[in-house]
Amino acid sequence: xxxxxxxxxxxxxxxxxxxxxxxxxxxxxxxxxxxxxxxxxxxxxxxxxxxxxxxxxxxxxxxxxxxxxxxxxxxxxxxxxxxxxxxxxxxxxxxxxxxxxxxxxxxxxxxxxxxxxxxxxxxxxxxxxxxxxxxxxxxxxxxxxxxxxxxxxxxxxxxxxxxxxxxxxxxxxxxxxxxxxxxxxxxxxxxxxxxxxxxxxxxxxxxxxxxxxxxxxxxxxxxxxxxxxxxxxxxxxxxxxxxxxxxxxxxxxxxxxxxxxxxxxxxxxxxxxxxxxxxxxxxxxxxxxxxxxxxxxxxxxxxxxxxxxxxxxxxxxxxxxxxxxxxxxxxxxxxxxxxxxxxxxxxxxxxxxxxxxxxxxxxxxxxxxxxxxxxxxxxxxxxxxxxxxxxxxx
Ligand SMILES: *Cc1c(COP(=O)(O)O)cnc(C)c1O
Numbered sequence: 001x002x003x004x005x006x007x008x009x010x011x012x013x014x015x016x017x018x019x020x021x022x023x024x025x026x027x028x029x030x031x032x033x034x035x036x037x038x039x040x041x042x043x044x045x046x047x048x049x050x051x052x053x054x055x056x057x058x059x060x061x062x063x064x065x066x067x068x069x070x071x072x073x074x075x076x077x078x079x080x081x082x083x084x085x086x087x088x089x090x091x092x093x094x095x096x097x098x099x100x101x102x103x104x105x106x107x108x109x110x111x112x113x114x115x116x117x118x119x120x121x122x123x124x125x126x127x128x129x130x131x132x133x134x135x136x137x138x139x140x141x142x143x144x145x146x147x148x149x150x151x152x153x154x155x156x157x158x159x160x161x162x163x164x165x166x167x168x169x170x171x172x173x174x175x176x177x178x179x180x181x182x183x184x185x186x187x188x189x190x191x192x193x194x195x196x197x198x199x200x201x202x203x204x205x206x207x208x209x210x211x212x213x214x215x216x217x218x219x220x221x222x223x224x225x226x227x228x229x230x231x232x233x234x235x236x237x238x239x240x241x242x243x244x245x246x247x248x249x250x251x252x253x254x255x256x257x258x259x260x261x262x263x264x265x266x267x268x269x270x271x272x273x274x275x276x277x278x279x280x281x282x283x284x285x286x287x288x289x290x291x292x293x294x295x296x297x298x299x300x301x302x303x304x305x306x307x308x309x310x311x312x313x314x315x316x317x318x319x320x321x322x323x324x325x326x327x328x329x330x331x332x333x334x335x336x337x338x339x340x341x342x343x344x345x346x347x348x349x350x351x352x353x354x355x356x357x358x359x360x361x362x363x364x365x366x367x368x369x370x371x372x373x374x375x376x377x378x379x380x381x382x383x384x385x386x387x388x389x390x391x392x393x394x
Pocket of ligand 1: 111181183210211239240
């Protein structure tokens, strides 16, 4: 039934259709696997963030089922009222120990962890210095904080220092914030240099390790561990929704910072905590990270194999140095066409255009996992080659 006051949204959608930017949701029929069934078609799945295959790991499944049987399916309240269960506290302790920090707090998602933390710790008299490719959840947190936001070009350390110099004499706190691994480029933040800048100019240093948790560092401890910068990054955010295989986000910092977030982070105060089964799955995932380091080894072996294959075929893979490898084609309509052709031929690699990536930098994004076989990756490379030649991308 059309509603007059909502037809402007229909007009907006029609504009997207005209520009060939309209996208239907792809429906996954079954489990999230290296070869999965989407929209009735069996495809090699290069689009999930399920880096280690933990979404279907037997130990995580078993713990979730046990937790449901013991505690039920919901927590029934926000953390600050009646919704803190022993399993939530056990997970926070596990994460703090794993990350070698004083304390950790778990949020409902990585998105709420970023947005809730930045908003809670800063106010309108403060300044945020932020890499231009930082994730949307950091940007939203910055906006909600009402602090002034100074964006520097991607990984441009000179530009970053210039901003820090300009604001050095201003009252108010400064926050320097970066993704650890950038989600669209797959490159790694220059964290050692950023940490030095933060220390020199007295800024709080914060990193979002969503794509580094379970991927970089010993047993997947993240970017801080990868660069051996323990004790020098004030706030580490991570996700439990990607390599960890379930859902959630966490913040690691000093005991008092975490205690402050317990009192002031709005998603923590005003949105219900995880079902116990989710917390139990995440706890099991950290055990798996410690017990099965071969998963991370396989992830990196597959990454190197696939990346070299793409380069050999002459694809532009940008600045990637992690399992996220973009295949940059430039034109957004071409990227969508390429992605559709690949899907028909048996490879699911999502196309991404403006505003998620800059205009003229449209791409398909590939992510390999530990659980892909060499045969699957070789077949995917072959399908990419055939599709790209047809569209004259290579
Ligand atoms: C995915 C992602 C998030 C959000 O994590 P969720 O747990 O999915 O909410 C935050 N930051 C970055 C860089 C991400 O890639």
